[in-house]
Amino acid sequence: MGERNTVQKQIILDTLKRFDAHPSVDELHAEIKKSHPAISKATVYRNLKQLAEKGVVMQIAVANDVARYDGGTDFHHHFICDVCGGVYDIDAERGEAPADSYARIQKKYGFAVERSMTSFFGMCAACRVPLTP
Amino acid sequence: MGERNTVQKQIILDTLKRFDAHPSVDELHAEIKKSHPAISKATVYRNLKQLAEKGVVMQIAVANDVARYDGGTDFHHHFICDVCGGVYDIDAERGEAPADSYARIQKKYGFAVERSMTSFFGMCAACRVPLTP
DNA sequence: TTGCAATTGATAATGAATATCAATTAAATC
DNA sequence: GATTTAATTGATATTCATTATCAATTGCAA
Numbered sequence: 001m002g003e004r005n006t007v008q009k010q011i012i013l014d015t016l017k018r019f020d021a022h023p024s025v026d027e028l029h030a031e032i033k034k035s036h037p038a039i040s041k042a043t044v045y046r047n048l049k050q051l052a053e054k055g056v057v058m059q060i061a062v063a064n065d066v067a068r069y070d071g072g073t074d075f076h077h078h079f080i081c082d083v084c085g086g087v088y089d090i091d092a093e094r095g096e097a098p099a100d101s102y103a104r105i106q107k108k109y110g111f112a113v114e115r116s117m118t119s120f121f122g123m124c125a126a127c128r129v130p131l132t133p
Numbered sequence: 134m135g136e137r138n139t140v141q142k143q144i145i146l147d148t149l150k151r152f153d154a155h156p157s158v159d160e161l162h163a164e165i166k167k168s169h170p171a172i173s174k175a176t177v178y179r180n181l182k183q184l185a186e187k188g189v190v191m192q193i194a195v196a197n198d199v200a201r202y203d204g205g206t207d208f209h210h211h212f213i214c215d216v217c218g219g220v221y222d223i224d225a226e227r228g229e230a231p232a233d234s235y236a237r238i239q240k241k242y243g244f245a246v247e248r249s250m251t252s253f254f255g256m257c258a259a260c261r262v263p264l265t266p
Numbered sequence: 267t268t269g270c271a272a273t274t275g276a277t278a279a280t281g282a283a284t285a286t287c288a289a290t291t292a293a294a295t296c
Numbered sequence: 297g298a299t300t301t302a303a304t305t306g307a308t309a310t311t312c313a314t315t316a317t318c319a320a321t322t323g324c325a326a
Contacts (some may be wrong), residue, residue, distance in 0.1 A: 004292050004303055025282085040306040045283065046184035049305095061194040066282065079244050092239060102253070105223060110258035111212050118251040120235070137272055137323050149319085173275040178314065180273095197283095199313060 003050070008039055012047045016057060017071035022078075022087040024066045060087060061087065062119075081124035090120060134184070140170060141172055145180045149190060150204035155211075155220040157199045193220060194251075210250065214257035 015032050016023070023031070029044045048069055051057045058070040062080055069089055070078075075098065077090040102113040147158070148165050162177045181202055183192045191203040195213055201220055202209075208231065210223040220238070235246040 002303090003256045006292075006304060008305075038306080042284085042307080043305060049283095061196040061198075061250070063192045063194040063200065065194075067196065079238065079246070081244075082247075088242070088244070090242070093234070093237065099228040101226070104226065105212065105253060109212065109221070109223070110252070110261070111214075111221070112256045112261060113212070113253045116251060116253040118249060120238060120244070120246045120249040122247040123197065123245045128243070128245060135272090139273065139323075141274075171275080175276080175315085176274060182315095 008036075008043050009047045009051075011036060011039070012044055013051060013071070016048075016069055019071065022060055022066055022068040022070050026066070028069065038095070040111075062087065062089065077120065079120045079124065081127055082121055083123055083127040086124055086126075088124065141169075141176050142180045142184075144169060144172070146184060146189065146204070149181075149202055152204060155193055155201040155203050156248055157201055159199070161202065196221065210253065212253045212255070212257065214260055215254055216260040218255055219257055219259075221257065223251075 011032055012028070013055055016028060019028070019031075025041065025048065028048075029039070029041045032039050032044065048057065048059070052059045052069070056073065058073070060068040060070055060078060062068060062085070065085055070087075071087065075092050077092060079088040079090050080086070081088075081096075098116055101116065105111055105113050135246050144165055149161060152161070157179055158174065158181065161181075162172070162174045165177065181190065181192075185192045189206065191206070193201045193203055193211060195201060195218070198218055203220075205222065207236075208225050210225060212221045212223050213219070213223075225239075231249050234249065238244055238246050239240070245265070
């Protein structure tokens with residue numbers, strides 16, 4: 001048999017997609033428990049891993065932080081705030097076609113590139129000190 | 134007082150810079166122990182963290198993997214093989230000036246960008262199946 | 267060479283992520 | 297609808313990378 005559709009799997013995916021931010025497993029689990037108190041954290045771990053392997057969601061690895069998940073599948077980048085650790089989506093600019101980079105790397109190194117991700121680091125708008133009036 | 138220069142700190146940095154690849158703490162510790170058997174793994178952890186905070190080395194976060202360290206400080210990208218997990222350096226192409234992207238993000242989102250990193254994913258040359266003769 | 271705070275080595279503690287396992291359940295087959 | 301079977305679940309134990317703790321050591325300034 002193959003994979004099954006379970007109530008838990010659908011709730012996990014639906015809840016993740018409703019997030020604007022990129023929650024950790026703990027945060028997502030806490031949110032789901034509001035409507036489904038019986039769900040186990042292990043189930044959240046298992047399903048997110050399975051969904052990430054299928055490419056339905058994306059795991060974001062941030063240095064010195066737990067894994068975070070992104071329900072979006074379209075090509076975009078991330079901004080990671082050094083102060084608060086928040087992860088924000090950054091739209092990919094038109095004209096930054098990744099295919100050109102992929103072809104260059106393929107030719108120069110012999111690596112078959114399938115996807116890429118750019119992370120920007122600095123200080124987010126909320127953490128920047130407001131100018132004195 | 135400020136930070137001190139210790140024998141251990143210099144050996145850790147020197148050994149990391151001699152690596153072509155991007156070792157984990159375990160791998161780096163094992164390499165250092167060949168010449169300095171008494172060094173503790175905790176010391177390697179502590180110094181790498183301190184060096185990364187100073188910007189002397191770079192911590193690389195790979196999903197589903199331990200932290201890896203990069204002794205290089207110049208602007209470059211990484212290729213991460215989905216099969217073997219290896220991390221390879223990719224030269225940044227001239228003309229891909231990050232400053233332009235930074236200014237665009239600053240204007241659109243209000244984020245103060247300081248640095249960025251692009252990771253490419255796929256299959257490395259060693260893992261690709263050779264063509265049948 | 268003295269004083270002191272940073273550092274070290276050894277080890278315990280933390281905590282995210284995974285493994286285990288009996289009970290449950292989705293879905294194919296009858 | 298009933299049966300069958302393997303995937304899934306919830307609960308919990310386990311693993312293991314990383315950090316904290318602490319007494320002993322050491323770099324460095326005075």
